[in-house]
Amino acid sequence: MNKTISKLIAVVIACFIGFSGMSQDFNDLAPTPPMGWNSWNKFGCDVSEKLIMEMADAMVENGLLDAGYEYIVIDDCWQVGRDSLGNIVPDPERFPSGMKALGDYIHRKGLKFGIYSCAGSMTCQSRPGSRGYQFQDARTYASWGVDYLKYDWCYDEGQKAQAAYQTMSDALKASGRPIVFSICEWGESKPWEWGEGVGHLWRTTADIRDCYQCTFDWGGVGVLDIIDKQAELYQYAGPGHWNDPDMLEIGNGGMTRDEYITHFSMWAMMAAPLMAGNDLREMDQLTREILTNQDVIAVNQDKKGEQARKFMDMGEHEIWAKPLADGQVAVCFLNRTDQPWKLDYDWHKQTMYFVQDVSLRKYTYQVYDLWQHKVIGKTNERLEHQIPAHGVLMVTLSKVK
Structure with a gap:
């Protein structure tokens, strides 16, 4: 009887381990x-x-x-x-x-x-x-x-x-x-x-x-x-x-x-x-x-797995930020309107409060355009760009060493 009970317990444990796995x-x-x-x-x-x-x-x-x-x-x-x-x-x-x-x-x-x-x-x-x-x-x-x-x-x-x-x-x-x-x-x-x-x-x-x-x-x-x-x-x-x-x-x-x-x-x-x-x-x-x-x-596909947040809402113009695993941050300027957005942006003006690893006031970051596949500036200078109607400017910021 004890042997039978032991076998049943072993089966239950094995099933539990298998299900947990x-x-x-x-x-x-x-x-x-x-x-x-x-x-x-x-x-x-x-x-x-x-x-x-x-x-x-x-x-x-x-x-x-x-x-x-x-x-x-x-x-x-x-x-x-x-x-x-x-x-x-x-x-x-x-x-x-x-x-x-x-x-x-x-x-x-x-x-x-x-x-x-x-x-x-x-x-x-x-x-x-x-x-x-x-x-x-x-x-x-x-x-x-x-x-x-x-x-x-x-x-x-x-x-x-x-x-x-x-x-x-x-x-x-x-x-x-x-x-x-x-x-x-x-x-x-x-x-x-x-x-x-x-x-x-x-x-x-x-x-x-x-x-x-x-x-x-x-x-x-x-x-x-x-x-x-x-x-x-x-x-x-x-x-x-x-x-x-x-x-x-x-x-x-x-x-x-x-x-x-x-x-x-x-x-x-x-x-x-x-x-x-x-x-x-x-x-x-x-x-x-x-x-x-x-x-x-x-x-x-960034391994940090965070969803972007809209940290600036100016009505028909929005700015979104997504922290990345390597200490970078992705930023997307969204133009909701039917007219081009003549962007003139001061990186020091706003704080991305939820991006823990990035300090735009303390460090300078390189601005890389993900659709042009090239560097378009640094955060110690204003970002000037024309964003088309219903379009975006999508960039990543990486610290300048």
Whole structure:
């Protein structure tokens, strides 16, 4: 009897250690904001095995993998039903080789495989959701080699968001495979207040639209509106847990060059996930230059993991600052207006009170323009620059030795 009890205790301890290890691994899966590509913004429901393979090929060939992008995420409409055992069934016409084979293809490219589901009984496009099948689906995703799950919030049927997402979080942790968990309930239940440890990123707003500033009755919002909604959430972002202002629209044609640069710059400043949403096979030179700007990406991927704060608000002109791990600071001057901003800035005039390692009065810093890729001055002299309408000036400050 004592021997049997000892064995049971040993099993319980082993299970606890295993679960604790998985929990620790889970919390370490997104030390910097995830970078990748998602099918929804450009293709909606028109997804297929062929398309996803071509996007994986293009991510490698166009330099996005080298720039840090790694996830290929299939959004809604890949699933059509469940079999007699309740297993989720991919569309056999659009994904004839099956999801395991597709995941293997993506992995052979040096990329990671992402997929979509929903906490409700159906997805937003009325495909089968995961409610009641969370643990079964998580095991299925693990068997396919899934590395990332975007989990939506349609047809929730009165569920409590925190509890629903915790259930899928537990299922992923028990699946035996480390899977990044993207909470997508549009910020309705303030997931930034409870999301850490449940998921790795959580949407903060309604769906993005390919416009600088616009609103829709059904909830879509533009870039500037999203920035405003995200501005005060900086305290909730950090390594392993990120505010998510939604995917990128760069390259989809709805904004100007300067607006797309603002879009990418501010997502980098806000430590947001960088999930491209364009057709990677047909990128023009401008789109490629924006999405692969290593200076801007470095700010986004900084290991300190702080979200930028707006430390000066002059109405239609704003100044944001993001402390970096190496004692530098990124600063972004945002021009919200339809007219150029003739900037004439005295670095000694304002104090970035939350940037502990930088003293503009005590030391001189070099000012490096992240879009021109060159030094444009020092902080012991005034900064004069013309910022275009709807544009930004994004710089880093590094101490002059």
